[in-house]
Amino acid sequence: MPLINVTNLTFAYDGSYDNLFENVNFQIDTDWKLGFTGRNGRGKTTFLNLLLGKYEYSGTISANVRFEYFPFQVENKENLTFDVIEEIVPDYLHWKLQRELSLLNVSEDVLYRPFDSLSNGEQTKVLLAALFLKEHSFLLIDEPTNHLDMDARRVVSDYLSSKSGFILVSHDRSFLDNSVDHILAINKTSIEIHKGNFSDWWENKQRQDRFELAENDKLRKDIKRLSDSSKRTGGWSDEVEKTKNGTRNSGSKVDKGYIGHKAAKMMKRSKTMEHRQQSALEEKSKLLKNVESSDSLKMSQLVYHKSRLAELDKVSIYYGVKRVCQDISFTIEQGERIALSGKNGSGKSSILKLICGEELSYTGAFRKGSQLKISYVSQDTSHLYGNLSDYARTHGIDESLFKSILRKLDFSRNQFEKDISAYSGGQKKKVLIAKSLCEHAHLHIWDEPLNFIDVISRMQIEELLLEHSPTLLFVEHDREFCNNIATKVIEL
Structure with a gap:
């Protein structure tokens, strides 16, 4: 079988005094299904870009296969999906595309709709189908789960488990366990390969x-x-x-x-x-170089003067004439950790925004306790910029505690000097979570807080929530996290 050989790979970004990789050596069989794991900022996407030849490096990477990277950049999203696929794979056979879409539970009629009219999940599946039409290639799949709900993740995970010849970057433990047969682990000082799935690697x-x-x-x-x-x-x-x-x-x-x-x-x-x-x-x-520090996190939680914090009774939410959810009823009691579950587009984020106080059009009854203090973590990180000290001051949180939490979430000290806008997706999410942990609140509301966040940090956050038992309402598609954390699940 063809092999990918990495020998004495050393790489540092221009202007950096520290090597991101130093004398790294390993070998990959191109028939393997590799899960790529490691903490945020360790260089997973960078390594994929090195395979693609985007940066200069010392050492050698030898391979007699062509690399293909996912997600593809779609320039003209207003085009029909059919045309978007043809731009990516000009010489594909239609029956093969039909087969891939069927395996991904995508109906063929999406091909005749504008690509930008598809949901994020549908777009991801269509592009994955196009990726696997590229024969005789070794595939580099970078975090495909971020726009997939729990059901879609299961479908895509089953799909990938039937394939071979790829590196998959994902922080979803259940997704990795079902999809891969080897783990490529990027440690503090090395990159190692282990046979088995994520759970096998983690136990080892x-x-x-x-x-x-x-x-x-x-x-x-x-x-x-x-x-x-x-x-x-x-x-x-x-x-x-x-x-x-x-x-x-x-x-x-x-x-x-x-x-x-x-x-x-x-x-x-x-x-x-x-x-x-x-x-x-x-x-x-020689010891402890790759032992991960995962110190316990702390959080501030206020106790509300009543046991019931909020209640929804047959609530339906509308955007104009469009109804996004219908007849939603549940209560939020002190100490509960409630997972809102449902397909993308079922109104989960809208319910969170309504409870946070955003002006939305709705019918039914919604009651919220007076003087209730809420800490909110949004899906969106595009508003983050500036340095951490200014960010802490702007939001009225303790700067030393804020930075201490980020250190425990594997931020290096030189990250504190950078502009937040230059952070990776996972690091930006950690900024929002650290801010929320510093805020004195009766209720924490988190909307997909784990997108892009590495596995070890997810486990730290789990331990924190289990230890401190805050009142929490959250949306998250990581099955393992939901199973471990939720005391109640509301299915939309």
Whole structure:
């Protein structure tokens, strides 16, 4: 089978003092289904761009396959979907396109509609179908799930599990588990390949991390013991050496040859201990380089004076004459973590906006507690710009706490100097979540908070929510997160 060989790959962006990759080596079989995982900002998209030849690097990447990147850039979205596909794959066979659309549960009539009239989920599926029409290519699929609801993710995951020959960047654990047979893990100092799905890799990584932490602790104690022993032995040697010019207690002269031999023996023992100490230090330095820090997060939660915070009774929301949801009824009680579930376009975000106080046209009864303080995380990050200090001041949150949370979410200190608009999608989402965690609120409302956010940060956020049990209303399509967090699910 064709192989992709990466040898001594080293890369840094212009103006950066630190290498993003340094002497990276691995080999990929082009029949594998690889899930690509790693924390935000580690260089997953950068590595895909290196495969595509977009940047200069040192080392070698050798491959006898053509790389294709997803998502495609669609220039003329007002064109019919049929024409959009033809621009991407000019020589495709129509029956093959029909087969791919069928596997993705997309009706053929979308081909004869303008591409921009399709939902985000439909657009993603159509472009995936076009991608897999490109035969004899190795496919680079970059975060396809961000516009897919839970049902669509299941369909696309099943679709990918029937394919081969791709690298898939995704932070959705269930999606990866069902789609891939190998994991390409981008660590702090290396890129590694593991056979199996995400859960297999994560279990192995936790086992390796526990071993390294235990070994590090053992070596730290050994180094201290050897250091203390070496100092004592060296001290004894000096004291014995001093007696060479003295006398014994009986008044007879000392045996200088015996004492010199004894002092030399003690000095040799001290040197041996120092050598063992140095070896232990060198062994210790090899550990913990790829152990991920995932310190516990903190949040501020106000207690409301009533058990019920809000109630919707047969609420229908309208945009003009268009009804986006109908007869929605549920209550928000103190301490509940409620997941709003439903297909894209079913009105989930509209309900969140209504509860947050946005002026929307609706029928039915909506009641919200007086003086209720809400912290809202939007899907949209396009409004983020400026530096973190100004952002904290503008929103009235504690800057040191805000930055401390971002550090725990794997922000490096040099990120604090950058403009927020230059952050990756995942880093921008972390800014919104960190802000929400700093706000004193009775109710947290989060609209797809995990888009682009790496798996380890998702787990940190899960642990936080389980530990502090805030009142939370959220929309999220990560099945694992919903299963772990929600105390109640409202299906639209």
